Amino acid sequence: xAERSKILGQLRLGVVYLFVAALVVxxxxxxxxxxxxxxxxATGEAFRLWAAGHLVKSVRLITSGAYAHTQNxxxxxxxxxxxxxxxxxxxxQFINLVxxxxxxxxxxxxxxxxxxxxEGGRLxxxxxxxxxxxxKSVPILFPSLRRYPAAERNPWSFRLMVxxxxxxxxxxxxxxxxxxxxxxxx
Numbered sequence: 001x002a003e004r005s006k007i008l009g010q011l012r013l014g015v016v017y018l019f020v021a022a023l024v025v026x027x028x029x030x031x032x033x034x035x036x037x038x039x040x041x042a043t044g045e046a047f048r049l050w051a052a053g054h055l056v057k058s059v060r061l062i063t064s065g066a067y068a069h070t071q072n073x074x075x076x077x078x079x080x081x082x083x084x085x086x087x088x089x090x091x092x093q094f095i096n097l098v099x100x101x102x103x104x105x106x107x108x109x110x111x112x113x114x115x116x117x118x119e120g121g122r123l124x125x126x127x128x129x130x131x132x133x134x135x136k137s138v139p140i141l142f143p144s145l146r147r148y149p150a151a152e153r154n155p156w157s158f159r160l161m162v163x164x165x166x167x168x169x170x171x172x173x174x175x176x177x178x179x180x181x182x183x184x185x186x
Contacts, residue, residue, distance in 0.1 A: 017172075020085060023099055024179050027089035034184045037088020038177060044080025045173055047073050052166040053156035061127040063134060068151035069143035071134070075115065076141055079107060081173065088180050116140060 051073035054065035066073035086100035123131045
């Protein structure tokens with residue numbers, strides 16, 4: 001089952017990469033939409049970098065860093081990145097906006113409910129009452145300005161960020177925006 005899940009995950013990721021590449025190829029960005037898209041994307045990636053530098057998967061309940069404000073900062077980052085890339089990859093036929101609507105539908109109707117069900121169940125089994133208290137106090141996706149009262153105070157870790165493979169996401173986004181920036185200039 002784990003092997004099947006891993007293969008399906010890689011297949012989904014491949015589809016996303018092809019979708020983004022196609023969106024970039026057909027795009028005709030303007031300086032304004034490029035800047036707005038870059039702002040959304042940079043904010044999303046900043047959330048992901050912050051979260052990835054705190055995340056130790058399944059070992060303990062993570063409540064430090066971005067996890068003190070939202071249960072799913074990596075997903076929030078992904079949502080902001082989706083929004084930013086779709087805005088920046090403007091097309092004359094509005095394919096980018098269609099892609100954004102499809103992306104939101106997949107994100108909110110499939111991805112988030114599935115992740116919350118699967119990960120929430122796993123975290124509840126692993127961490128019991130500690131997770132239940134956290135789950136009741138911290139928003140699932142959109143962050144609270146109020147920090148979780150029982151949050152850990154662990155420092156951000158470059159090593160964790162790298163081990164959580166966030167540099168690959170960052171490199172991909174830099175490549176996308178280099179191509180979009182080149183299209184703006186030409």
